[in-house]
Amino acid sequence: xxxxxxxKIYLSEEExxxxxxNVKAHMKTQHPPFIHPATQKPCTKExxxxxxxxxxxxxxxxxxxxxxxIPEGIRSFYKMFRPSPLVRAYCLERLLDTPAxxxxxxxxxxxxxxxxxxxxxxxAYYAKKQGLTSITTxxxxxxxxxxLSMAAAYYGLHLDVYMVKVSAEQKPYRREVIRTYGANVxxxxxxxxxAGRKILAEHPGTGGSLGCAISEAVEKAASTPACxxxxxxxxxxxxxxxxxxxxxxxxxxxxYGVQPDIIIGCAGGGSNFGGxxxxxxxxxxxxxxxxxxxxxxxxxxxxxxxxxFVYDFCDSARTTPLAKMYTLGCGxxxxxxxxxxxxxxxxxxxxxxxxxxxxxxxVSVEQTAVFEAAVQFARCEGILPAPESAHAIRAAVDEAxxxxxxxxxxxxxxxxxxxxxxDLAAYKQFNDGAMADYIPTDDDLRKGFETIPKCAVNEGLL
Amino acid sequence: xxxxxxxKIYLSEEExxxxxxNVKAHMKTQHPPFIHPATQKPCTKExxxxxxxxxxxxxxxxxxxxxxxIPEGIRSFYKMFRPSPLVRAYCLERLLDTPAxxxxxxxxxxxxxxxxxxxxxxxAYYAKKQGLTSITTxxxxxxxxxxLSMAAAYYGLHLDVYMVKVSAEQKPYRREVIRTYGANVxxxxxxxxxAGRKILAEHPGTGGSLGCAISEAVEKAASTPACxxxxxxxxxxxxxxxxxxxxxxxxxxxxYGVQPDIIIGCAGGGSNFGGxxxxxxxxxxxxxxxxxxxxxxxxxxxxxxxxxFVYDFCDSARTTPLAKMYTLGCGxxxxxxxxxxxxxxxxxxxxxxxxxxxxxxxVSVEQTAVFEAAVQFARCEGILPAPESAHAIRAAVDEAxxxxxxxxxxxxxxxxxxxxxxDLAAYKQFNDGAMADYIPTDDDLRKGFETIPKCAVNEGLL
Numbered sequence: 001x002x003x004x005x006x007x008k009i010y011l012s013e014e015e016x017x018x019x020x021x022n023v024k025a026h027m028k029t030q031h032p033p034f035i036h037p038a039t040q041k042p043c044t045k046e047x048x049x050x051x052x053x054x055x056x057x058x059x060x061x062x063x064x065x066x067x068x069x070i071p072e073g074i075r076s077f078y079k080m081f082r083p084s085p086l087v088r089a090y091c092l093e094r095l096l097d098t099p100a101x102x103x104x105x106x107x108x109x110x111x112x113x114x115x116x117x118x119x120x121x122x123x124a125y126y127a128k129k130q131g132l133t134s135i136t137t138x139x140x141x142x143x144x145x146x147x148l149s150m151a152a153a154y155y156g157l158h159l160d161v162y163m164v165k166v167s168a169e170q171k172p173y174r175r176e177v178i179r180t181y182g183a184n185v186x187x188x189x190x191x192x193x194x195a196g197r198k199i200l201a202e203h204p205g206t207g208g209s210l211g212c213a214i215s216e217a218v219e220k221a222a223s224t225p226a227c228x229x230x231x232x233x234x235x236x237x238x239x240x241x242x243x244x245x246x247x248x249x250x251x252x253x254x255x256y257g258v259q260p261d262i263i264i265g266c267a268g269g270g271s272n273f274g275g276x277x278x279x280x281x282x283x284x285x286x287x288x289x290x291x292x293x294x295x296x297x298x299x300x301x302x303x304x305x306x307x308x309f310v311y312d313f314c315d316s317a318r319t320t321p322l323a324k325m326y327t328l329g330c331g332x333x334x335x336x337x338x339x340x341x342x343x344x345x346x347x348x349x350x351x352x353x354x355x356x357x358x359x360x361x362x363v364s365v366e367q368t369a370v371f372e373a374a375v376q377f378a379r380c381e382g383i384l385p386a387p388e389s390a391h392a393i394r395a396a397v398d399e400a401x402x403x404x405x406x407x408x409x410x411x412x413x414x415x416x417x418x419x420x421x422x423d424l425a426a427y428k429q430f431n432d433g434a435m436a437d438y439i440p441t442d443d444d445l446r447k448g449f450e451t452i453p454k455c456a457v458n459e460g461l462l
Numbered sequence: 463x464x465x466x467x468x469x470k471i472y473l474s475e476e477e478x479x480x481x482x483x484n485v486k487a488h489m490k491t492q493h494p495p496f497i498h499p500a501t502q503k504p505c506t507k508e509x510x511x512x513x514x515x516x517x518x519x520x521x522x523x524x525x526x527x528x529x530x531x532i533p534e535g536i537r538s539f540y541k542m543f544r545p546s547p548l549v550r551a552y553c554l555e556r557l558l559d560t561p562a563x564x565x566x567x568x569x570x571x572x573x574x575x576x577x578x579x580x581x582x583x584x585x586a587y588y589a590k591k592q593g594l595t596s597i598t599t600x601x602x603x604x605x606x607x608x609x610l611s612m613a614a615a616y617y618g619l620h621l622d623v624y625m626v627k628v629s630a631e632q633k634p635y636r637r638e639v640i641r642t643y644g645a646n647v648x649x650x651x652x653x654x655x656x657a658g659r660k661i662l663a664e665h666p667g668t669g670g671s672l673g674c675a676i677s678e679a680v681e682k683a684a685s686t687p688a689c690x691x692x693x694x695x696x697x698x699x700x701x702x703x704x705x706x707x708x709x710x711x712x713x714x715x716x717x718y719g720v721q722p723d724i725i726i727g728c729a730g731g732g733s734n735f736g737g738x739x740x741x742x743x744x745x746x747x748x749x750x751x752x753x754x755x756x757x758x759x760x761x762x763x764x765x766x767x768x769x770x771f772v773y774d775f776c777d778s779a780r781t782t783p784l785a786k787m788y789t790l791g792c793g794x795x796x797x798x799x800x801x802x803x804x805x806x807x808x809x810x811x812x813x814x815x816x817x818x819x820x821x822x823x824x825v826s827v828e829q830t831a832v833f834e835a836a837v838q839f840a841r842c843e844g845i846l847p848a849p850e851s852a853h854a855i856r857a858a859v860d861e862a863x864x865x866x867x868x869x870x871x872x873x874x875x876x877x878x879x880x881x882x883x884x885d886l887a888a889y890k891q892f893n894d895g896a897m898a899d900y901i902p903t904d905d906d907l908r909k910g911f912e913t914i915p916k917c918a919v920n921e922g923l924l
Contacts, residue, residue, distance in 0.1 A: 006475045007541040013468040079469040080553065080844045091542065091616075109571050111846045111881070153841040154553075173886035177846060179893050180837055375642055379615040382542045384573045384639060419573070421883045424635035431641050 008085040009252040016083055017247035020240045021278040025066035026285040029357055031349035034321035040456045043321050050222050051229045055126040059237035077121045081110035086252040091380040100403035104416040105249045112147035114418030115272050116232055119241035123230045124151035134158035134227040136220045138213035140167055141340030142174030144232035149181035159183040162216045166207030174422050188213040195219050211316030233269025234348050242275020250279045264414040266391040267295040268341045270348025276415040293360035296391040300438040301334040303347045304355055304362035311457045325352040331451025335438035338426035339387040365394045366437040371430040373397050386418040387426055470547040471714040478545055479709035482702045483740045487528035488747040491819055493811035496783035502918045505783050512684050513691045517588040521699035539583045543572035548714040553842040562865035566878040567711045574609035576880030577734050578694055581703035585692045586613035596620035596689040598682045600675030602629055603802030604636030606694035611643035621645040624678045628669030636884050650675040657681050673778030695731025696810050704737020712741045726876040728853040729757040730803045732810030738877040755822035758853040762900040763796040765809045766817055766824035773919045787814040793913025797900035800888035801849040827856045828899040833892040835859050848880040849888055
């Protein structure tokens with residue numbers, strides 16, 4: 001029946017998911033709890049309440065309910081930019097001359113340009129519902145800041161975005177989109193917080209860092225009435241919101257009687273990958289399918305393929321709770337790599353646990369090979385992909401070529417998380433033949449591992 | 463039944479149009495023929511063949527067939543980026559508290575960011591079918607160049623894009639998208655053509671102009687074997703290709719039993735507007751509906767509302783055939799206005815004739831009012847519009863507010879031609895409160911009118 005599958009499958013509004021999928025309900029081994037760095041005890045709800053919205057905390061800690069309802073107030077926002085298309089990559093298949101079927105779920109058809117809006121919508125909705133008046137966050141490359149500014153505008157919340165100063169200067173247009181949606185962009189470090197003033201005093205003229213921006217946003221949330229902090233990846237509730245990607249994909253494929261053999265996603269903090277695989281992984285954990293799950297990370301920041309599975313800070317400023325995850329060390333400095341969204345030292349605890357338990361495999365790919373796949377894809381499928389998304393394209397193309405060599409008709413599904421319209425400096429570098437690959441040496445990794453906290457939980461004392 | 467209309471209506475692939483709609487088949491008065499500037503006689507097919515593809519010329523001259531089949535080779539490309547969604551603007555309706563229903567046809571969900579790809583696809587296909595190996599064009603703001611580079615990559619044609627030098631420098635990222643799709647970008651004026659070398663000798667260091675870029679591209683096409691020139695607007699065959707916008711809109715609205723009362727589009731060269739209204743206008747000309755058609759132009763470049771209906775050159779370099787159209791004079795210098803796609807001195811002959819015969823009305827709007835509507839729209843509908851498209855938003859919002867004042871439940875359809883991701887310098891100016899309005903004085907217009915050729919056809923001698 002393959003020939004009758006349309007180029008693009010859009011669900012009708014009635015078919016769109018009404019529930020997120022909580023994969024933790026099927027995990028035999030749960031990831032260990034967050035640890036408070038001061039007390040070395042598991043974080044309580046109360047610990048988290050000063051920073052995060054109540055409903056997000058409930059979702060963060062929910063390990064029992066497979067289905068969690070998407071409130072009507074979020075579903076009507078989702079209808080504005082969803083359903084996203086599930087695309088049959090006929091042109092790419094022809095180009096590769098592969099017997100494989102290739103599908104991709106494209107999340108870039110909204111102004112934020114990525115899947116980030118799925119969780120931004122949910123978190124802004126819950127903040128509004130709780131009676132808060134403002135939210136804060138940090139942004140590096142700017143996709144998350146853009147997504148949250150759109151959600152804040154929709155629900156009528158004030159938003160302060162701490163944007164890494166060097167990004168705000170290098171990507172003035174990203175900053176401008178955020179401003180257009182009515183949010184306040186503060187280049188970080190700034191003099192609006194204690195954390196920012198401290199950094200400025202110690203390092204005058206610094207371009208800032210994501211770690212510093214996180215510290216500023218968290219401080220702002222904790223010190224402002226009716227304000228909370230909002231995070232765009234890593235955490236369980238963010239993966240939950242992103243499961244809408246996987247749920248839509250599953251419904252769309254089932255409509256045409258197609259079962260994927262391999263599901264591929266790029267993984268930075270893990271929210272896209274975790275969301276894409278969620279409902280398929282749930283069935284896998286129940287023994288109902290035998291799908292191969294592949295997380296793709298840049299060779300320059302290989303947290304799954306070369307990291308350690310230990311407790312670490314989620315931020316480089318060492319202010320957050322400790323999470324058990326694959327990490328390169330919170331002080332690991334990734335070499336320059338244009339996929340800003342994949343330059344994270346750690347990995348979602350859920351994805352980390354599933355990887356540790358052998359339910360998924362990870363591959364790392366090099367930057368120039370990623371851009372080769374990106375350009376090949378753009379020219380035949382018509383979409384200019386984000387560098388992050390192109391990591392998944394690279395791996396999908398490699399799998400399809402393997403199918404050709406082995407004469408196998410596998411069904412490949414990959415996540416195309418977003419568009420590269422704000423990443424053209426990277427494309428220019430590639431087009432000019434001036435792009436280099438960066439792979440950390442063992443010594444680079446050793447230096448990163450030394451920044452993993454020597455806490456009781458890591459020493460096996462708890 | 464209005465409440466059952468989804469936020470977005472996507473046609474299935476079976477429902478997608480298989481025919482373009484040629485509105486000329488229903489026009490009682492046809493626009494007069496192109497005139498050869500040297501002979502002052504109507505252009506023959508042979509005159510046009512050195513520059514344009516044969517099939518496009520046939521379409522240009524076809525005044526009898528209402529339905530012209532979209533070849534399978536174009537429809538499969540259309541499937542890659544179409545259908546485009548017809549969106550019910552529920553959020554905008556709520557915000558405006560209007561009894562009107564507002565729909566928009568969104569053409570921006572492709573990497574070119576606009577409707578331009580509809581005709582780029584067709585023209586590249588016909589070039590390939592004719593056995594040509596390369597095509598040339600000019601681009602100013604860059605949307606057309608991007609669209610054509612995507613189509614050239616898809617069909618395997620070499621493409622030379624003459625990009626106005628100042629645009630290539632101010633919009634390096636637009637240029638980079640075009641390069642990524644494999645096309646050759648030549649900042650114009652260049653030393654690759656006689657026309658370019660002449661301009662460079664006369665005006666060393668000039669930033670170029672669209673007129674000059676057109677001259678270079680036309681010269682290149684005429685002097686290169688198996689190469690033709692491709693134009694992105696104005697001409698009848700471009701409007702024909704763009705009728706896919708109107709045809710899809712009509713099918714989608716009919717599916718839900720909705721009949722528009724007003725159809726609004728921005729008009730630069732007129733291809734988007736002409737394409738959007740085509741099938742509705744055809745019925746109107748047959749007396750089957752009473753729809754109001756509104757063309758929106760910038761107050762800074764008001765060809766319909768303040769121009770003259772005479773023969774004029776299509777380009778400012780005075781190299782093309784003469785067309786009877788509303789024009790400000792081929793030498794009219796539009797004041798700076800960020801909607802680059804609407805800065806054209808003339809107007810499609812088809813749209814001009816329909817306007818002259820009273821079948822549509824035109825309004826002009828000022829830039830700051832346009833950006834106010836753009837930002838309002840972005841915040842509630844989630845799409846950051848192109849400045850060009852925002853002209854239609856402004857007019858649609860004004861109509862919806864009029865419905866509120868008058869208590870009328872009109873159905874408004876407007877064309878949202880594209881996204882503003884490459885127009886953020888303009889948004890920055892607006893966000894900074896630094897945007898100004900420009901309205902040409904009567905003296906400015908007089909100077910433009912003086913550049914209209916004093917040829918036999920305009921003197922009433924032919």
